[in-house]
Amino acid sequence: MINEQTVEKPKPLKRGMLDNVLEQFNHAADVINLNPNVRKILSITNTEIIINFPVRMDNGDVEIFTGYRVQHNNALGPYKGGLRYHPTVDIDAARALAMWMTWKTSLAGLPYGGAKGGIQIDPSKYSKNELERITRRFTYALGENIGPEHDIPAPDVNTNAQTMAWIADTYMSTKSTSERSKNQHVVTGKPTGSGGLEGRDRATGYGVFLTIKFWAEKNNISLAGKKYIVQGFGNVGYWASHFLEIEGAKLVGVQDAFGSVQNKEGISTEDLFNYSISNNGSILGFPEAEPFDSKEFFSIDCDICIPAALGNQITKHNAHTVKATLIAEGANGPTDVEGEKILMERGITIIPDILCNSGGVIGSYFEWLQNRNGELWQMDEILEKLEKKLRTSFEKVVNYTEENKTDMRTAAFSIAIERIEKAYILRGIFP
Structure with missing residues (x-):
């Protein structure tokens, strides 16, 4: 006979970000009666990349790092999303964040899809030289999985303009001399002296x-x-x-x-x-x-x-x-x-996040356009454009909230998903 007092009950699994974003998506999909075929497509990611790569440390030892890049959807344009350096980075976190990016870029009316990734690392434990080598090695390993018209990374948690400069330089170094200038917008959030946008930091x-x-x-x-x-x-x-x-x-x-x-x-x-x-x-x-x-x-x-x-x-x-x-x-x-x-x-x-913090990806879009068109925009012009675009998104969400008597997150998700649904219905599914 088993003594019930000695049997350890299984602990409930901790709810992850992926669980949250999928529940948010499914709730909005129910609200808008999303096309079931489009729902199947948007419920999963397009591409998931996991890379284990070696880097030599300052003391001569070699460490193996794990990097991720998840590309959720590109129905509206190239994949777009940040790279974070944090111990919590894993495949599920990257999946969730990539999905949120898809909704965020769609809600903002940008010609982008959603992606996310990073390296499972505590950057405070490494020197600047080590972080540079880690970043460059990760970029090289990603290869053609990123690109200015395919997948455009940006800064995120524990990454910054310097990180983006290393990525851009490494990526451009893999191209022929005549092609390098055409690939500067492989990342956004670069330093202003290296093709970055004034005001992108804020x-x-x-x-x-x-x-x-x-x-x-x-x-x-x-x-x-x-x-x-x-x-x-x-x-x-x-x-x-x-x-x-x-x-x-x-x-x-x-x-x-x-x-x-x-x-x-x-x-x-x-x-x-x-x-x-x-x-x-x-x-x-x-x-x-x-x-x-x-x-x-x-x-x-x-x-x-x-x-x-x-x-x-x-x-x-x-x-x-x-x-x-x-x-x-x-x-x-x-x-x-x-x-x-x-x-x-x-x-x-x-x-909600896909509205509230979308100023970053809107700023990234401006930088991408600036590099693509060979232009230089001034700070006041950039902040004015950012305010105009965000006000449009905000008013759309508020109007949807009031008309449908719902909350702002459901409204934001519904608007974003409906835009993607329309793209799929108009284009059809290959073949």
């Missing part, structure tokens, strides 16, 4: 700010004096905070990979940013704020919450503690499906 954060601003205008709310918290203080979190502060909003809490800080009276965005640079990227120890329990971060009293770090941060375990009335998703998939249900039941508005 495009995502500026877009997050703009969607919050549009929401405030729609609801006749002033941002002056509104309290907000930011999870993640990289490019997205910093620039969103920078522009919100100009509007008179007050930053009262920040969390990064090292911990959390808060100050009910307000935190200077610039002071915190400069401190983090001098403190190896960490906000901990900032003299004008107090440390705060990271597990309770979302419970900080505020009006606006900007999760701008990683996925699955707001879940059923902490959604009930959220004090904000507005969630602006600066990251991809920061709110899981179960957490979102709780937030919606509590009447909290969510500006």
Whole structure:
């Protein structure tokens, strides 16, 4: 006889980002009565690439790294999406992020599909020279799986303009001399001195700010004096905070990979940013704020919450503690499906990721066009174009939400998926 007390019950599997994006997709597909054949196509990825590649370290040892590139769909144009360097990168994460990119580019009205990838690595453990060799070796291994008219990577978590410059140089080096200049737009997010776009560094954060601003205008709310918290203080979190502060909003809490800080009276965005640079990227120890329990971060009293770090941060375990009335998703998939249900039941508005953080891919599109056409655009022109394009997307989502009495995420997904569905119906399926 088995003693039931000694039998260990299996632990429930942790819900992943892929589970979330598929549930979001299927919900929207049901709402719009998506063509069943198109549904089959969009439920899976087109291409999945896993590369194990060796790199020699500074001490002479060789390490093996695993890199990923998942190409979800290209019905509307070349694959587009970032490359991230993080220990959480795996095939399922890349699949989920690639699908979100497909919906994001479609919603923004761009001539792109969706892709994502990266390397399973903690970049803080490697020197700059090692990261360069890792990046160049990964680029070489990807070969013709990327290209300016096929698949165009961009920066993401723990990658930046320097990373993109290494990728562009490596890729162009594989081409003949006469072809090199035609391949500069193989990546976007490059340094301005190497074909990059002025303002690309702030495009995502500026877009997050703009969607919050549009929401405030729609609801006749002033941002002056509104309290907000930011999870993640990289490019997205910093620039969103920078522009919100100009509007008179007050930053009262920040969390990064090292911990959390808060100050009910307000935190200077610039002071915190400069401190983090001098403190190896960490906000901990900032003299004008107090440390705060990271597990309770979302419970900080505020009006606006900007999760701008990683996925699955707001879940059923902490959604009930959220004090904000507005969630602006600066990251991809920061709110899981179960957490979102709780937030919606509590009447909290969510500006979904595929709308809220789409300023980055819109900026990438501008850079791609700039390289392709041999043009140079000025900062004010770029920000004006970005605002115009984001306002169009925002108004489409709001109108759909009101007309169909649904939430903003369902509206955004529905608009994005319907555009792709139309492309398939018009073109047909080969053969």
